[in-house]
Amino acid sequence: MGVIRKTKSVTTILSYFSDGHEAISVVDLVERLSDEMNKTTVYRVLDRLEDEGLIHSFSGAKGLTWYAKCHDCSSHHHQDVHPHFECKECGKVECLDVSIELPQINNRHIETADVLLTGQCDDCKNL
């Protein structure tokens, strides 16, 4: 228990997560894998991979769910507190490798912080 079974679906989906910081949306993944596996399987495999701390999910600007490889997460505690960036021109979404400085909030116990930055990536900025 606590170990991902390397089924064909798992291996295929994992191959979409490069070592970089780029994220992929579930919708995109479902579309690309549409003639290889069912969308339910995609959703469930992603769930499992996130439970095991291999990938993490977050919401993009339009409310879609994105996944990216974890670099410093464990099964039950996703420590990777970093911002995500979505380019409003080309749609690329990625994890930024900087730490977020969380404000101290009176009388509240903060457990998670989701930071989504939107703007233009380098490529689109220079067009």
Added chain:
Amino acid sequence: MGVIRKTKSVTTILSYFSDGHEAISVVDLVERLSDEMNKTTVYRVLDRLEDEGLIHSFSGAKGLTWYAKCHDCSSHHHQDVHPHFECKECGKVECLDVSIELPQINNRHIETADVLLTGQCDDCKNL
């Protein structure tokens, strides 16, 4: 032009936004107003109010859309860069009155920042 027409729907919906920082989800608003107006109207009125800078929208933890009163927004530029807080116990969502310090990101032009903090509010913390 550029001014909200104070129709019955507008007045009713505006009355749901107190002077405080508490937010309300669209789903909740649609439900509460279900025998007063159509859900399409709720969506459209909220759109207009946001266009005019009276309220602002953001996504909560479960991907739902929430609205809260603007304190420092204008029609085309929502300056109010503050974090939102969602209590995972009672579900309350609110705007936090602190400034977010955005990290400097190389080679990217950041236009907006959405920060969602989740945890326990004061009430739920002390149960």
Added chain:
DNA sequence: TGTATTTTTGCAACTTAGTTGCATTAAATT
């Protein structure tokens, strides 16, 4: 090995937030 058990997958149907087209009503303009 073969059989029983558990996990994974596919499929179809469903749920739900949000949108759209269009006809109707209401408000503003002249």
Added chain:
DNA sequence: AATTTAATGCAACTAAGTTGCAAAAATACA
């Protein structure tokens, strides 16, 4: 009052994500 413009209701739709159940695949174990 007549005309134009904007707001609303309604029904049907879209799309992301979920669920139940049966079939298939992987694992355990005698």
